[in-house]
Amino acid sequence: MTPELQELATLDRLIHEPARLMIMTVLYAVPEADFIYLQRECGLTQGNLSSHLAKLEEAGYVMITKTFKGKYPLTICSLTQKGREAFEEYVRKMQVVNNSFKEVRSEK
């Protein structure tokens, strides 16, 4: 097995799932966001977003805090340090795969 293929095998499956990748991408770009904002940005249903967030929270990638802004209840989500590092690692691995893809394409 080539090292590039090995990188693919070690990809974080939790992040690799498209819906969770969207959530991680949005949360990586902002300090924190609430449930409604994430729902709009990712185009997910309430139930779908809840279940994906629960999985990410369980893995320690996302921190969920329930708070208030005035009288309005907010479910604030943010990436933890562990989540941030996991996302960066995921991107790094994809970069390796991407580079090998470019090499193959240029050889053809």
Place this chain on the structure above:
Amino acid sequence: MIMQQVTDSVLQAERRARSYWDIDGLATLAQAVAVLLAGLWFWYMNSDAWSPRRNSELSAIVCIMAIILDTIRRPGVISWFKAKITYPRTGYVAPLQQASLKGRRINLNALWFALVVLALWAAALSVETPWVCVAVGVLTGLALWWSSIREKFADVDILGVSCLGMLAAVLLNATHGSFHLQRFAFVLIALGIFGLLKGTVTLLRYLRRNPVAQA
């Protein structure tokens, strides 16, 4: 290619989060009110009803600028309105101000733009007719609007340009007594009213497009 997509998505998410602050027009309205108040204050201060002491003009300007800068730095009032209007509709995202200031390079186009606007103001204020100043204020508003679409300047530049203008006006007035401070008020008032209209249109459009989500 895959990598580029991920990087682009992160950048796009960041850009969308940054422009989210202006999505409802509330920030524009707050800035417009500040500019309008500054304009009215300028007008009153330089009218016959006001008999200032020597340095009162400068101190008043310093106060106004301090209030405006405080509004930018700590937008507590805007946050209060956003909690009532925006968050229940389209959600909350933490403002990216600190991150953006850190990674932001100086936009030379914006600098040139501000200088051209200030030159236009200076030219208008040397003319006797007040309506020219009103027209210049409206033109400045239109130019800022156009530039915010074309160059992606933040709406905060309405305030930025006004602050620079006020400072320049006071300095010019101190060195050349012929500079008409009261006419400068017309520029600010026109710009403020223009900002109010723009903010109101943006807010109404936002409310129409985003009804409150039913639980």
